[in-house]
Amino acid sequence: MFALVRRGWLVGPLAVLAWANWEAPALHSFAAPIALVAWQVPHLPTGPAAEALRARLAAQPGVSACALSAATGTVSVVYRPGEATEAGLRQALAQAGPWVPQALPEAPAAAPTGRACPVPAGYVLALERVRFALNVRRFFVAV
């Protein structure tokens, strides 16, 4: 009985390990996680000046991608949270010229139009991160 109890604790961790290693990891798990930010910026430039501003923002440390749209007056930035901050990016934009980034108007949540997964996306992403961390098969993939 005592031996069974002692062995019983192993079942849970083994089940988690088996679940984590059942499939090969997904490619996106090897990519750095990102965060998104978008601002309303009045009077954005067009043409080469817009491209220069985009390139300048894209060259900021930790920035993965940047896009400007003079038509919509929007600047959007995709960045790696560990390497850049929203405040730092806002400052970089302000230093690049006479542009004052403003928060986007809050969009109302879309009404559901069909069946949707009831599990919040954040839980799915957190589970994925746990599974990747425990997946030893990632050491045998060259990406």
Place this chain on the structure above:
Amino acid sequence: MNTFIPMRNVLVAGALLLSAAACSKSSDPAPAAATPNTLYVRLGSVNGVSKVVDSFLANVIAETQTSNTSLKRTFNPLLTSNNAQRVTLLRDNLIDQIGQATGGPLVYKGLTMTAAHKGMAITTQEFGVFGVAFTKALTDNGVKDPEKTELLTIITSLQSQVVGQ
């Protein structure tokens, strides 16, 4: 007798782990290293692919802030407030799918294009606007013309599975 229990536990653990690896789905081929001349490698492997996808997302976000853009209808459910994690899921799926389609070492496990776009009634024009935003993402990341053409050909081949579903 008790001294054998730890060894037995180790053996059980090893057997379970081996069986987990061996019994994985038959649709889950053994991962292999990416072949040197694949489009995946020429795009810059996982970092190159993810940068293109990130640029595409930035383009979509910048273009969907007015009500009359063609991308608005299809991407709005992802871009409304508190949905940043759904954008991340979209990013993950795009990276996986482009990775596999370009010869990367890992398999896309998401929905088929037909299933993913079912009920969205995407028009040919909307697919075209998507193509423009994607092409801009490739250009912004300095992807050369041969690779650009090759990837856009792959994406265009999916049009029939995306449009009109």
